[in-house]
Amino acid sequence: MLLELFEAQVAATLATLKNSARAAHEAATHSESKAEDQYDTRGLEAAYLAGAQSKRVSELEALLALFRFVDVRSFSMETPIASTALVELTNAQQKRSYPFLMPQGGGMQVVLDEKTVQVVTPHSPLGEALIGRKVGDFIQVEIHRVTKEFEITALW
Numbered sequence: 001m002l003l004e005l006f007e008a009q010v011a012a013t014l015a016t017l018k019n020s021a022r023a024a025h026e027a028a029t030h031s032e033s034k035a036e037d038q039y040d041t042r043g044l045e046a047a048y049l050a051g052a053q054s055k056r057v058s059e060l061e062a063l064l065a066l067f068r069f070v071d072v073r074s075f076s077m078e079t080p081i082a083s084t085a086l087v088e089l090t091n092a093q094q095k096r097s098y099p100f101l102m103p104q105g106g107g108m109q110v111v112l113d114e115k116t117v118q119v120v121t122p123h124s125p126l127g128e129a130l131i132g133r134k135v136g137d138f139i140q141v142e143i144h145r146v147t148k149e150f151e152i153t154a155l156w
Helices: 001-028 040-069 127-129
Strands: 086-092 096-101 109-112 115-120 138-143 146-155
Touching: 001 040, 001 109, 096 127, 115 127, 127 146
Parallel strands: 096 115
Antiparallel strands: 086 096, 086 146, 109 115, 138 146
């Protein structure tokens, strides 16, 4: 269910971006985009935008494939944290957070069972701190120049 929520989010973003990329490409190749003098850069700017959007479309297509076809591992309370782990963290104020460790897609969020789940990658400070840890371990992560401590309280 969790992967399907992320997949739907990426698919929606991808559809919107494909429309924008198509429009930017049309603007770049339209006859009115032809430079009228050496200082007219409308066509060039539209071409750069179309290129960047096309690159982002490719990135999102790869991310969509990841969410569709990733092998989700089974985790128990004794299993070390690795890719595809959904982790429950608790801070000193007993506030819970739910990072989902994935190789790509960092920062994406969905709500599942009234819990906000956020993708973190192993390259992020939090993801790096989680790799190899187990339920009951404490981790420290620097967030905006402030070190925060969390307890790993559950793992799925």
